[in-house]
Amino acid sequence: MPDKVTIYHGSKNVIEQPVFGEGNPRNDYGLGFYCTQEPDLAKEWACTEEKSGYANQYTLSLSGLSVMRLSGADYNILNWLAVLLANRTFRISNDIAAEGKAYLLEKFLPDIQSYDLIIGYRANDSYFSFANAFLNNTLSLAQLERAMVLGKPGEQTVLKSQRSFGQIRFMGSEIADREIYYPKKHARDKEARSSYRKERESSRATDSIYLIDILRGGWKNDDARIRRNISG
DSSP, X not given: OOSEEXXXXXXXXXXXXXXXTOSOTTSTTSSSEEEBSOHHHHHHHHOOSSOOEEEEEEEEEOTTOOEEETTSTTOBHHHHHHHHHHHSOOOOOSHHHHHHHHHHHHHHOOOGGGOSEEEEEOOOXXXXXXXXXXXXXXXXXXXXXXXXXXXXXXXXXEEOSHHHHXXXXXXXXXXXXXXXXXXXXXXXXXXXXXXXHHHHHSOOOXXXXXXXXXXXXXXXXXXXXXXXXXXX
């Protein structure tokens, strides 16, 4: 990675100085400052149907920072899911889901606390639905993988440590016009929901792997049957 990157934070406010320790601890990767390296994506995240927002621009020095690329080839989709399970609230509809949550946290949760910065998929409402369906044994592992690869949910760059907060510099902000960027946000969400419906309605292959199969088989993180991520 380069020594310095430009990142953007979508918000209803201009944020010149992010504050370490503030925010929502129930976000995808826990407490942190959530950004993206894609300015248009930040503008989509900044908008609501009623209000425009701001894409705050920063430079971030990566010197001395430890970076986890959760969507990269060192990890798999179950690692990402386990991180979500550790931080967000899932609907647990049956005993398999409850057992599966505990198993995934035990076997697939990477140590994110030792990293200054995490880069990985963002689980908006649509992609969270995919994760929840897999946990509740109604979506296969292959379907979950296809949803994340084909759906293009966008990557987020999350500052996790006090050290990373000390290496960010505010460069300015741009208005994210809701009349332009909310329709784009809505279209992205609509496409994701359409992909979700198609996956749910597709025929089940006889060799499809579901969460219950992972539990029965005692799969571990280094299992050869789990495909590593293919991005970055």
